[in-house]
Amino acid sequence: MSEPTTTTGPTGPLGIRTGDAYRASLDDGRELYLDGKRVTDPASHPAFKASVDELARLFDLQHDPAHAPVMTWKDPQSGLTLGRAYQPTRTLEDLRAQRASAELWLSESLGQHGRSPAFMSSIALGLYDFRHRLEANRTGFGANAEAWYRHCATHDLVLTHALGDPQIDRSADPVDDPDLALRVIEENDKGIVVRGAKQLTTLAPTAHEVLVYLSASFTQRSAEQFVVWCALPLNTPGLVTLCREPFGAEPFGHEHPLARRFDEQDAMLFFDDVLVPWDRVFLLRDGALARTGLGRINAWSAYIGHIRYRERLRTLLATATMVAESIGVDGFRNVQEELGKLASYVELTEYFIDAAEARATTTDSGLLAPGDTAAARVWSAEVAASAVAAVRNIGSAGVLMQPTPNDLAHPRLRPHLDRYMRGKNIPADQKSRLFRLAWDLTGDSFGQRQDLYEYVHRGDLARNRINLYLRHDQSETRGRLERLIAGPGAPADTQLQEGAHP
Template identity: 75%
Template sequence: MTLPDATATPRGLLTGDRYREELADGRELYLDGKRVTDPVTHPAFRPAVDELARLLDLQHDPAHHELLTYKDPDSGRRIARGYQPPRTIEELRLQRRSAEFWHAESLGQHGRSPAFMASIALGVYDFRHQLERAHAGFGANAEAWYRHCADNDLVLSHALGDPQIDRSADPVDDPDLALRVLAENDEGIVVRGAKQLTTLAPLAHEVLVYLSASFTQRRGEQFVVWFALPLDTPGLITLCREPLGDAPWGHAHPLGARFDEQDAMLFFDDVTVPWDRVFLLRDGVLARTGLARINAWSAYIGHVRYRERLRTLLATATLVAESIGVDQFRNIQEDLGRLAGYAELTELFLDAAEARAQVTDSGLLAPGDTAASRVWSAEVAGSAIDILRAIGASGLLMQPTANDLANPRLRPHLDRYMRGRGIDAEHKSRLFRLAWELTGDGFGQRQHLYEYVHRGDLARNRINLFKRYDQSETRERLLRLLEPATATASGPGSDSDSDSDSDSAREARP
């Protein structure tokens, strides 16, 4: 993918085939010590690429076209719904419904879905006026980048976290601890460093680089920068983690093979970022303000995805309970009810975000604050997994493989001793392997860790929630209650003047 050309004709909505074509761009991509020349055909990436391509093709299906896309009033082009700037509650709810469709198709497993990342590009667009006031031209850059992404339906990633080298040290003392700006010249800025855990980077067109909430006031301004680049930019190296879905899709790994988004380290080897791709530079105060603003819609869409994940866990747990005849046990129903409550609460959080929606300074309608619900989601993520794990118990560990089931010597014993209630051994094996994939194997553990960390440090989020919560009215009532009673001679037989004086005294208290 090349940098945007103002004269180029936008390519419009992605198709699966065009996505594959554009992904084979020659980027410097490494897996297990070897360079990957084409992620589209590489066996570690191909199933995930095919799944994303299938979902992108649904935008062109007449049955879903109106929900998943909208007609841009300025250009007349069809654009993916996630990029739509909502100005009314109806448009905001359409964005939610579109994301619900996408995440239902992926069973809540795509944390960095195109629908999610489009909402962050939308947040950058919304914040453009403040970026422009801070530095002439940066707001215009942000708007041009958003238009480029929306008009070409780009699949995006974002990079926030610094490498885990020595979190007790300050980057000012050891510059390799954080991505930094080395120089500025006529072409742009030169950056060196790394960004950790860039989910979907191997399968995305571009990456948006900005700062996590963990950067501190002590950090030098050379570490404060927002920009976006194509992932085939010279000097940008992408290192993938070990794949989690490399087994053939089917009996053993129905989720991992299709939905492993891949996480990556990005190394910036003195990369030149053109000036028209820089959005914020050397302004820590603005970066802290902007972090919440540009993620207003993504936090909302993230809840849509988490609700679908909880529904997947609930349905799987119910099927597992039914398959071994424990679904009528009181304790099992109580656990399933708790999991159902989690899913329902997530729905209510989404409704509350819409009810509290506010118009931003750029005229868009942003969902209400979701800070408390994000903390709650991280807190219950482990409990949701534990419920499914407890119901499946030891059965999650011992299930026959496809080759076991095909063995004529083994099959009679499998049919006799490894069947379920009303289901044969093969169906039960597929179901329990799905449950294991959600709770125990590498893919499941990665998804669980993602739930815990992707919303940011849980302790910091709790502290910030405490500091932001308005207790003033309740504190005032309690402090009035704790004040000593006003000394007065008034009693049951006191005259009206005394009563009046007492009332005046009460009214005069703060």
């Protein structure tokens, strides 16, 4: 394969990004706070450095001749080599190429990166696909969406999205208390001015841009000020990012092998009367269109989300298997049942990915979008806790009580550790690292965060179940049952009489 095409434009490098370029790009003057202190360069800060380095490593894989054919594509419009996730999918072959790329990104991160560039780039693609409908909202909005998608693709940007409104008083109406939701307070010749906050913006401290959307629930006329889709660089004046407590620190020598590398950070975004230029506005004051667009622009990300979850389940299954083998319980019937449950989850997720491809449809903009798998997303949230519990059930108290590297290095302790904390055909130090991995995956602050993420990131579970019920077409089966219970003399169901099938 020829060398990737990279040039320099007025706003920086064009084409696929290197790890070093990603690190350097984060020193951009953003207003970022952690524990009451402003962070000027996330790439060098101890709370973020390891996770930034991990993303940088993944960016460098795009330049590796062994991985570049899977992770990149040549854009005929710009002539640049771009990330595969940005490729418009017009055929099943295109869709499967995007799948292969996401599988590489997400297997490299063991399914722990919920906001992987493979995921968020696909939402930019979804916005591009929906551009014609956005143009109908207001002249120029569709062109804005296309221009932003191309800007993100050609600069290989790391993206995040801002969805949830602050948890102040969910029983109140934002119309009565405007601070409850992000809102437009002004339109002028330069753009719109927004005020408010968005919560739990994953990856914001180490991303380049944020896409604001989701305001599909505000459909009444008086609440139109809350319906806004737009995108902004995270160093935009007036945009303040507040981080939660970081995971993966190593007090007392304890290891956190997953948290150290894969903590994506979650943040509150405060919009302190932020000016959004008109060329970064995509939708305004149309709740019905926002509701329609929510599913459309997330068609690809839902597909990628299944791939990511399958990798997480594979990680849970392999960890549980190795833990069981290390303590000699892998032959126990109850343990094999737990492992079989995890294996079934992995295989079912594979079916969902295949189903999204089998149900793929051509959109009104001419792209082939993965088919709807809303029920699979509900199932994923439902089984998430069970998948984590399987690892904990097998490892039991052992996932909690393991020596640290300093313990293992201590001459007084080491003989006891080798004698009493070894496993079946596995030395104490290796067993300790395995069980620390299991703890990091399921029990510590990072593991608990990942478990919560699986439950909430697909949206409100009750609402999603209700939506499935409301849209499910029962008419044919109900008709058969209604004819069956109509009583003596009711018209016979010819198909039932003849044993035919619909």
